[in-house]
Amino acid sequence: MSSTSEFIYNVSQLLFQFVIDEFMTVVKPIVIKTKKNVVSCEGQEGEASHPKVFLKVAGNACCPYCGKVFEKNAD
Ligand SMILES: [Zn+2]
Numbered sequence: 786m787s788s789t790s791e792f793i794y795n796v797s798q799l800l801f802q803f804v805i806d807e808f809m810t811v812v813k814p815i816v817i818k819t820k821k822n823v824v825s826c827e828g829q830e831g832e833a834s835h836p837k838v839f840l841k842v843a844g845n846a847c848c849p850y851c852g853k854v855f856e857k858n859a860d
């Protein structure tokens with residue numbers, strides 16, 4: 786392997802990792818830790834919100850509107 790193709794290989798690996806990282810950042814849900822059994826969600830602050838919904842947290846719950854995840858904290 787010449788140094789040039791090795792260099793191109795390394796760059797493409799880095800680029801691939803960069804794309805994966807960006808993608809993971811986009812799809813990563815917002816996780817809220819809570820001790821409550823029931824939480825309410827109205828969407829993100831400063832963004833288009835949705836009707837207030839109450840979610841029962843059994844282990845974890847996911848808002849059907851905005852995809853926010855609520856995780857029960859052991860107390
Ligand atoms: Zn929500």
